[in-house]
Each structure stands twice: as C-alpha cells, then as structure tokens.
Amino acid sequence: MAAAEKFTMDLPAARRLAVSVVAGQALLTAIIAGACALAFGPLAGKSAALGGGINVLAGLAMVLFAFGRRAGTDPARIARSFFVGEGVKLGVMVTAFVVVLTTMKVSMGALFATYVATFFVYWIALANALPPLGGKK
Numbered sequence: 001m002a003a004a005e006k007f008t009m010d011l012p013a014a015r016r017l018a019v020s021v022v023a024g025q026a027l028l029t030a031i032i033a034g035a036c037a038l039a040f041g042p043l044a045g046k047s048a049a050l051g052g053g054i055n056v057l058a059g060l061a062m063v064l065f066a067f068g069r070r071a072g073t074d075p076a077r078i079a080r081s082f083f084v085g086e087g088v089k090l091g092v093m094v095t096a097f098v099v100v101l102t103t104m105k106v107s108m109g110a111l112f113a114t115y116v117a118t119f120f121v122y123w124i125a126l127a128n129a130l131p132p133l134g135g136k137k
Contacts, residue, residue, distance in 0.1 A: 047107040051114035062089040
C-alpha cells in the first residue's frame with residue numbers, strides 16, 4: 001500500500017453494526033435460553049442465558065469503549081479505543097466466567113453452547129459487512 005493511500009471508516013455505520021451485533025446476540029441468547037428451558041428444564045435455561053449473557057455483556061463493553069465519545073476521528077485514537085475496548089471485553093468475559101462458574105450451579109453444556117452460538121452472530125455480521133473477495137458488491 002502506498003504511503004499516500006488513506007483508510008476511511010464510517011464510524012457511525014460501524015457503531016450501528018456493532019450495536020446490532022450485540023442486539024442479535026441478545027436475541028439469540030433469549031431464543032436458545034427459552035428453548036433450553038422448555039426442552040431440558042430451568043437449570044439449562046438459566047445456564048444458556050448466562051452463557052449468552054456473558055458474550056452480550058462483553059460485547060456491550062467493547063462497543064461502549066471502542067465507539068464511545070472518546071473514540072474521536074483521529075486514526076490513532078480510534079485504534080487505541082479499539083484496543084482498550086478489546087481489553088475491557090476480555091476482562092469482562094473472564095470476570096463473568098469466574099463469577100458464574102464459582103458461585104452458581106450451571107449446566108456446562110448449555111452455558112458453553114450458548115456462549116459459542118453467540119459468536120456466530122458476530123462472524124456472520126462481519127462476513128456480511130466485509131467487501132467480497134472479488135472487490136465488487
């Protein structure tokens with residue numbers, strides 16, 4: 001890439017996409033938790049809600065830090081905001097797992113299955129947001 005080339009980012013559109021990913025994760029969590037509760041009982045439903053909720057909470061923390069008012073328009077500040085957001089997301093995720101796994105009785109299968117399922121919302125949204133490999137859309 002030549003030094004004169006610039007990378008542009010539509011920050012409001014990226015913010016909307018990030019918020020829609022978190023909303024999609026929350027919706028999927030609710031659907032799976034309800035299905036688990038109906039199929040396997042209240043413990044599975046609660047566990048599924050906690051598993052998805054951990055990812056939703058971590059994603060929300062990322063959105064708030066990466067796209068907050070402090071993100072600005074300076075590329076270095078935007079990059080810094082994303083790094084801070086990812087760090088906070090990881091911290092929230094680890095803390096939430098530690099709290100849930102040490103203080104609550106959960107169904108590990110439902111908890112981790114829903115946690116992993118919420119990642120698919122992120123990957124699907126990312127795949128749809130990126131330009132196609134051929135360069136034209």
